[in-house]
Amino acid sequence: MYDLIVIGAGPAGLSAALTACEKGLKKILVIERDKEMGGILNQCIHNGFGLHLFKEELTGPEFAGRFIEKIKETDVEIMLDTMVMDLDENKNVYILNTRGYQKIAAKAIILAMGCRERTRGAIATPGDRGSGVYTAGAAQRYMNMNGYSVGSKVVILGSGDIGLIMARRMTLEGAKVLACVEINSYSSGLRRNIKQCLEDFDIPLYYSHTITDIKCTNNRVSKVIISRVDEKYNVIEGSEIEIPCDTVLLSIGLIPENELSKAAGIIIDERTKGPVVFENMETSVEGIFCCGNVVQVHDLADNVALEAKKAALAACKYVSEESSFERIIEVKANKPISYTVPQKIHLPIEEKLIDVSFRTNRVLGNCVIKVADSGGNVISRYKREYVIPGELEKIKVPVSLIRNEQNNITIFIEED
Ligand SMILES: Cc1cc2nc3c(=O)[nH]c(=O)nc-3n(C[C@H](O)[C@H](O)[C@H](O)COP(=O)(O)OP(=O)(O)OC[C@H]3O[C@@H](n4cnc5c(N)ncnc54)[C@H](O)[C@@H]3O)c2cc1C
Known part of the structure; x- marks a missing residue:
């Protein structure tokens, strides 16, 4: 019997395993389906990783490498090329x-x-079914890991970070990126990526537009039709623009990979598509913790690694039977906040601050994030110049302010 099994050897899994090892846990196993450790970072050859954690600008493989080097010096067992097929609530792993x-x-x-990435089928994009349509992450893998060129005249659907980064990557490889098409009136990518990946290369970003048709010639994409949409995403007739191209990249969202969590009976939050978690990253099944993109889509690998440390510390406490609490309170979110992580808090706890992260579903200028107790009294405030759906927002709630709370706290935002 292992003390701890970590499923996945991306930055979350590696950081969690290292922390547990540093805390003295003895029998730790990391299971990874790929042939090497590193997760999605292995294909992210651009820089921009590690600024918070290492105070250096690293590429994805360099960032992952920091963890891989350290883990190789420990007794942590790594099982590569191994797929976890099933998991149950008694912590049996198949x-x-x-x-x-x-x-x-x-x-x-x-x-x-x-x-995992959402695909064309998930958004039912009409049109011919020829070759030349890729998810942005798959195209990234083909280019950066396998050395294939995926196309020369490209249209990108969605302005998420992977799509933005691929716009720059393909431009640097000599392809012409003709347009980035975004159905919302805002981008879901980081601001710095819009600047560095589109604006710096004069790639037009069409907000409130979507692809309404894909045409193929000789079984290969030959053009796309994009159209303007209204605020309810209805296509506006007569707004069509025809763009001849040979490649379409889809950057239309990521879905936390939770088939195993569901198999173990873990409660999933329909808003995040990840497990409902406590402040220590424990799921609804005792002794099963989670961290990283399986919980919610993170912007930065640095935050993934930090969250993983939290999950590992809690797992160590659980194994040594040190965890105890009296009650659970809920963390509620009011619109435009779409959700919060964590969704629940154990009380009392030793920690002085609780990290709460969330996304909004619209752009807000000068505003104040507020936390209210179950009686509606505002107990803490956090000023922001802006909040945007593309950037994960984070606040630290002092435990002293909720020590006596019995039911819930609510997070909401008011514009100044
Ligand atoms: C294109 C792109 C650009 C990015 N750019 C930046 C950036 O510039 N800066 C930054 O800080 N962050 C960036 N990120 C975000 C960052 O890379 C992610 O947040 C981070 O890698 C998530 O880590 P993770 O460990 O949760 O998941 P992953 O890295 O996806 O690792 C999950 C691992 O679990 C394994 N796995 C899954 N299911 C199973 C199973 N059943 N059995 C065994 N193994 C399994 C997978 O093979 C994988 O190795 C970027 C992400 C992408 C996709």
Whole structure:
């Protein structure tokens, strides 16, 4: 029996395993379906990683490398090329690799399976079904890891970070990126990526537009039709623009990878598509914790690694039977806040501050994030110049302010 099994060897899984090891946990196993550790970072060869954690600008593989080097010096067992097929609430893990199908068990589990990309089918984009349509992450993998060129005249649907980064990457490889098309009136990517990946290369960004048709010639994309949409996403007739191209990249969102969580009976938050978690990253099943993109889509790998430390510390406490609490309170979100992580808090706890992260569903200028107790009294305030859906917002709620709370706290925003 292992003390801890970590599923996934991306930055979340590696940071969690290292922290647990540093805390003295003895029998730790990391299981990864890929042939190497590093997760999605292995294909992110651009820089921009590690600014918070290492105070340096690293590429994705360099960032992952920092964890991989350290973990190789420990007794943490790494099982690569191994797919976790199933998980149950008793912390039995069912794996498949070249040695066959096996059941292994642990006292605690950390889920760190990351996200997968939404595909054309998820948004039912009409048109011909020829070649030349890729998810942005798949195109990134083909280019950066396999050395293939995926196209020469490109239209990108969605202004998420992966799409923005691929716009720059393909331009630097000699392709012409003709347009980035975004259905919302705002981008879901980081501001710095809009500047560095589109504006610096004069790539037009069409807000409130979507692809309404894809045409193929000889079974390859030959043009797309984009159209303007209204605020309810209805296509506005007569607004069509025809763009001849050979490639369409889809950057239309990520979905936390939670089939295993569901199999273990973990409660999933329909808003985040990740497990409902407590402040210590424990899920609704005792002893199963989670961190990183499996919980919610993060902007920065640095934050993923920090969140993983929290999950690991809680898993260590759980294994040594040190965790105890008296009651649970709920964290509620009022619109335009779409959700919060965590959704629940154990009380009392030793920590002085609780990290709460969330996204809004619209852009707000000068505003104040407020926390209210269950009686409606505002107990803390956080000023912001702006909040945008593309950037994960974070506040630290002092535990002293909620020590006596019995039911819930509510997070909301008011414009100044
Ligand atoms: C294109 C792109 C650009 C980015 N740019 C930046 C940036 O500039 N700066 C920055 O800080 N962040 C950036 N990020 C974000 C950052 O890379 C992610 O937030 C981070 O990698 C998420 O880490 P993770 O460990 O949760 O998930 P992942 O890195 O996805 O790792 C999950 C791991 O779990 C494994 N796994 C899943 N299911 C199973 C299973 N059933 N069995 C075994 N293994 C399994 C997967 O193979 C994978 O290795 C970018 C992300 C992308 C996609």
